Amino acid sequence: MYSEKVMDHFMNPRNQGEIPDADGVGEVGNPSCGDIMRIFIKVKDNIITDVKFQTFGCGAAIASSSMATELIKGKTLEEAWEMSNKAVVEALEGLPPVKVHCSVLAEDGIHQAINDYRIKQGLSPWEEKAGHAHGHDDESGE
Amino acid sequence: MASEKTVYMDHSATTATDPEVVQAMLPWYSQSYGNPSSIYRLAGISRVAIDEARAKVATAIGAKPDEIFFTSGGTESDNWALIGTAFSHKGKGNHIITTAIEHHAILHTCEYLKKQGFDITYLPVDEYGQVRMEDLKAAITDRTILVSVMFANNEIGTIEPVSEIGKLCREQGILFHTDAVQAIGNVPINVATMNIDLLSLSGHKFYGPKGTGALYIRKGIRIDSFLHGGAQEKRKRAGTENVPGIVGLGAAIEKAVRDQDLKTSRIRDLRNRLLERILTEIPNCRLNGHKTERLPGNINICFEFIEGESLLLLLDHAGIAASTGSACSSGSLEPSHVLMAIGVPIEIAHGSLRLTLGIENTEDDINYVSEEIKKAVEKLRSISPLYADYLKKRS
Amino acid sequence: MASEKTVYMDHSATTATDPEVVQAMLPWYSQSYGNPSSIYRLAGISRVAIDEARAKVATAIGAKPDEIFFTSGGTESDNWALIGTAFSHKGKGNHIITTAIEHHAILHTCEYLKKQGFDITYLPVDEYGQVRMEDLKAAITDRTILVSVMFANNEIGTIEPVSEIGKLCREQGILFHTDAVQAIGNVPINVATMNIDLLSLSGHKFYGPKGTGALYIRKGIRIDSFLHGGAQEKRKRAGTENVPGIVGLGAAIEKAVRDQDLKTSRIRDLRNRLLERILTEIPNCRLNGHKTERLPGNINICFEFIEGESLLLLLDHAGIAASTGSACSSGSLEPSHVLMAIGVPIEIAHGSLRLTLGIENTEDDINYVSEEIKKAVEKLRSISPLYADYLKKRS
Ligand SMILES: Cc1ncc(COP(=O)(O)O)c(C=O)c1O
Ligand SMILES: Cc1ncc(COP(=O)(O)O)c(C=O)c1O
Ligand code: FES
Ligand code: FES
Structure with missing residues (x-):
């Protein structure tokens, strides 16, 4: 069901954990399945120098968190903000259609962490672009 | 591997x-x-x-x-x-x-x-x-x-x-x-x-x-x-x-x-041993369903702070085939209607695991499965924000 | 036996x-x-x-x-x-x-x-x-x-x-x-x-x-x-x-x-040979259905003066598995709606035989089956009052 890449990031999540003195923290819940993701970032000279996550969710959610944190580490805040869930899905070599929404969680979490940082810095938060999918599809049957 | x-x-x-x-x-x-x-x-x-x-x-x-x-x-x-x-x-x-x-x-x-x-x-x-x-x-x-x-x-x-x-x-x-x-x-x-x-x-x-x-x-x-x-x-x-x-x-x-009583009592024994080990060795979990009016091979248990699908994946990686009532595995994104009907809170229902034993399961399986579940639950809790909160609140 | x-x-x-x-x-x-x-x-x-x-x-x-x-x-x-x-x-x-x-x-x-x-x-x-x-x-x-x-x-x-x-x-x-x-x-x-x-x-x-x-x-x-x-x-x-x-x-x-053409043309050949033998060697019978726009293995033929179920029983006795559209074998006591629809008179529809050939049929089968059908039809006609009448009318 999941690609090897997904399984790799699920089995061996990168950047898991907490940054106690984080410069920005994002916490998002998935409205469709109730899962939770928390992202911690350290920022220096507009660059994300460290990032960690905690995730309560399915394999796709955990793998997306892991991949997303890898993708934004060392990037500027602007670059990190522009990273879409699609980029995460691509980097994971695909997700089953019913699991694409889990990667949206990662994108949202990062956005929140960045805005949390900006607010703490006395800057105005950036605005979310409208419209990403929280689609559902098949249900399992046994 | x-x-x-x-x-x-x-x-x-x-x-x-x-x-x-x-x-x-x-x-x-x-x-x-x-x-x-x-x-x-x-x-x-x-x-x-x-x-x-x-x-x-x-x-x-x-x-x-x-x-x-x-x-x-x-x-x-x-x-x-x-x-x-x-x-x-x-x-x-x-x-x-x-x-x-x-x-x-x-x-x-x-x-x-x-x-x-x-x-x-x-x-x-x-x-x-x-x-x-x-x-x-x-x-x-x-x-x-x-x-x-x-x-x-x-x-x-x-x-x-x-x-x-x-x-x-x-x-x-x-x-x-x-x-x-x-x-x-x-x-x-x-x-x-x-x-x-x-x-x-x-x-x-x-x-x-x-x-x-x-x-x-x-x-x-x-x-x-x-x-x-x-x-x-x-x-x-x-x-x-x-x-x-x-x-x-x-x-x-x-x-x-044929010999249904014999077979089911053997399976029930194994089931009870597995259940006992899980309940005593893993904190923050609870059995769903009836204590005695229950299918002999069935265990349905909720582990707090973790999600069922990821638990299944880890178990699968260890070669264990099991099931969950979690929303994330159902595709419909709704947690099990059965767990909802018996009043399991939605966030706890997320972490449900169903193990159903059958005639080919052995004593060895019980030991292996209980060890692997323990490891998997620990691993998932270590990355769970809910578990982190829980630990903070406790300390 | x-x-x-x-x-x-x-x-x-x-x-x-x-x-x-x-x-x-x-x-x-x-x-x-x-x-x-x-x-x-x-x-x-x-x-x-x-x-x-x-x-x-x-x-x-x-x-x-x-x-x-x-x-x-x-x-x-x-x-x-x-x-x-x-x-x-x-x-x-x-x-x-x-x-x-x-x-x-x-x-x-x-x-x-x-x-x-x-x-x-x-x-x-x-x-x-x-x-x-x-x-x-x-x-x-x-x-x-x-x-x-x-x-x-x-x-x-x-x-x-x-x-x-x-x-x-x-x-x-x-x-x-x-x-x-x-x-x-x-x-x-x-x-x-x-x-x-x-x-x-x-x-x-x-x-x-x-x-x-x-x-x-x-x-x-x-x-x-x-x-x-x-x-x-x-x-x-x-x-x-x-x-x-x-x-x-x-x-x-x-x-x-795979190789459908090859297989069906082989079956069609066998079918045509069997059909030919029946039509030429047994009097008073007719083919039902289309000459060319027809499944390769299908023969459906009516033998006058006899009834399909008894024909099937004789063929079964000879080890031949076949089918009929006769009312007597269908349990419903109504003759085949298909034979009725193509206008086969009801008394003739009674004597219908369906042979459907498949990949395992052989040249030998053709010979054996045509001989056995001939014998069976003769046997049943010999005790049929309709056949007796027919012979009288002819003579
Ligand atoms: C209680 C119950 N009813 C019905 C079914 C459906 O059976 P099947 O999938 O064999 O059609 C199942 C299992 O899938 C079941 O557990
Ligand atoms: C033309 C046709 N339709 C439908 C059926 C029904 O198929 P089945 O018996 O496999 O359900 C048959 C055979 O029995 C058939 O010959
Ligand atoms: S986080 Fe629930 S389906 Fe992926
Ligand atoms: S004569 Fe017996 S059912 Fe037709």
Whole structure:
């Protein structure tokens, strides 16, 4: 069901954990399945120098968190903000259609962490672009 | 690298077909392949084989052979039982009573019937998953034509008070159907003494072949035909009979009820040991379902702070096949309707794990599985924000 | 003492499952038995196997994999095709057109639909069993939602003008379903070029397992679900998948259409030789059906002055498995509706014999069967009062 890449990031999540003195923290819940993701970032000279996550969710959610944190580490805040869930899905070599929404969680979490940082810095938060999918599809049957 | 060891603990999802059953089926593919409806000898042999299988199914549940109708599985039996009786009894009324914890084969058929103008009452269940007789009595009206309550639940394993329900329905002149798909081979069943009018069963849940099932229809019960066509199954269920499948179903059910007590008490022992280990060795978990009125092989447990699908993936990696009622694994993104019905909070329902043991499980499996679950739960908790919060709150 | 020799010439009733097909099925019973809906590796293997079988079925008929839905057989496919589209299109109209010579899986489903308020037109056929396009055109009204015409008839083997019908229906915006149960492996089929919207097939008619079938549903066609329950088959046909059966269906159809021309021309040759011998060596008999637009293995012949069931019994005694459209063997005491529809006089229809050849028949079989038929017909005529009268009249 999941690609090897997904399984790799699920089995061996990168950047898991907490940054106690984080410069920005994002916490998002998935409205469709109730899962939770928390992202911690350290920022220096507009660059994300460290990032960690905690995730309560399915394999796709955990793998997306892991991949997303890898993708934004060392990037500027602007670059990190522009990273879409699609980029995460691509980097994971695909997700089953019913699991694409889990990667949206990662994108949202990062956005929140960045805005949390900006607010703490006395800057105005950036605005979310409208419209990403929280689609559902098949249900399992046994 | 994934584990080489494999332990199957998902017997409620399906079972391996018993090699003896497969052996019994084999001659009916390429040697005695006659169509039972034809009149030559080759066909007569097939007819006899079907009759023998019918007698075996009947014996297993205390029915008469001419009360057994073969179908393509539990889902077809459930659909037929409900739709077939609903339409043939709508002169009497349009009210059907079922429960909130039925399998989707019942629930979605009820949704269909609702669209066709029937009223459906979904009985609630208590915290252990049992229907309360008071609720059932209160739900019955003079327009009630059918009560459908499952024999045993597929997720939490709770066994329903079928005899009591049967007695009440018979007294009230209301048809009683039970979905016994999970119960066959696990719980003694007698349709006569239990006052059951219709009963669904499915071969692949008791080491028989997939794509086979039966509906028991008590003699004299009016029911519409389900598949229209040839004269098979007394014109009630048309279609060339799946002779190898029917033979396999017969062989499997005969074996399933033979020494049933012995086999189930062995499985129950193993189950209890596994359950005990999990509950004592892993903090913050709880058993769902009934302590004693429970399928012998069933464990359904919620682990706080983690999510079921990721738990399944880790277990799969360790070679363990199990199941969950978590939303994330269901695709529908809704957590198990059964866990919701017994009042499990939604965030806890997320972390549910179903282990269903069967005849091939061993002592060794118990040790291996309990160790692997412990490791997996720890691993997932270590990345869970909910667990981090919990630890902070505690300290 | 009955004969030791056996010759099977009832391939339209059912076929022996090809041993290679059985081999392909075997691993899916006791080894790779996972429920395709589960999420662990064992289950994933089953899912892939089903997808592969789906692709094979699709390829065989020129469809796309996601247009193939697995069922429990031809009867279920026929029931679903008709009932599922009738109800989902009743907003547009309530008129369905079919033919007088369909299989009972269609005819009895139409009777059911009639009770549900649908109007059914049964097209007549010509003396060879073919639908006339003028009749079809004349029958279409602005309330017509569905045309169901079989690809090839199971009794007389006549092949219908499916491409023409498909074209007409597509032009008129009417759904076209064809029951291709007898045609698969015998006639080239391409649902795309033939403008077929729905097509039924059944595994056991082409050396696959009994209890397996499929319905092709062209992408975009609206159709109600048939079995309600789990999410299998895109929520359209619930029930745990019959994995071994589906794998067997896939293997069988792949093999059936491979070298189809070669195999059918061999069978056609044998059939023609047998037919020739019967027609020349036995007086007072006639072929039913079409000379050329006919299934390669099919012979349907009426022998005057005798009755089909007794002929079958004599042939069975000689080890020959065949079929008849006679009332006496059908249990319903009504002669074949197909022979009636092509205008065979009722007393002659009584003496009909259907021989359907398949891949395992040989040159030897032809000789043996033609000799035995000759003997049997002579024997029965010698005790027939009708034959006595006939002889008297002639002399
Ligand atoms: C309680 C119950 N009813 C019905 C079914 C449906 O049976 P099948 O999948 O064999 O059609 C199942 C299992 O899937 C079940 O557990
Ligand atoms: C033309 C035709 N349609 C439908 C069927 C029904 O198929 P099954 O018996 O496999 O359900 C048959 C054979 O029995 C047939 O010959
Ligand atoms: S986080 Fe729930 S489905 Fe992925
Ligand atoms: S003579 Fe016996 S049924 Fe026709």
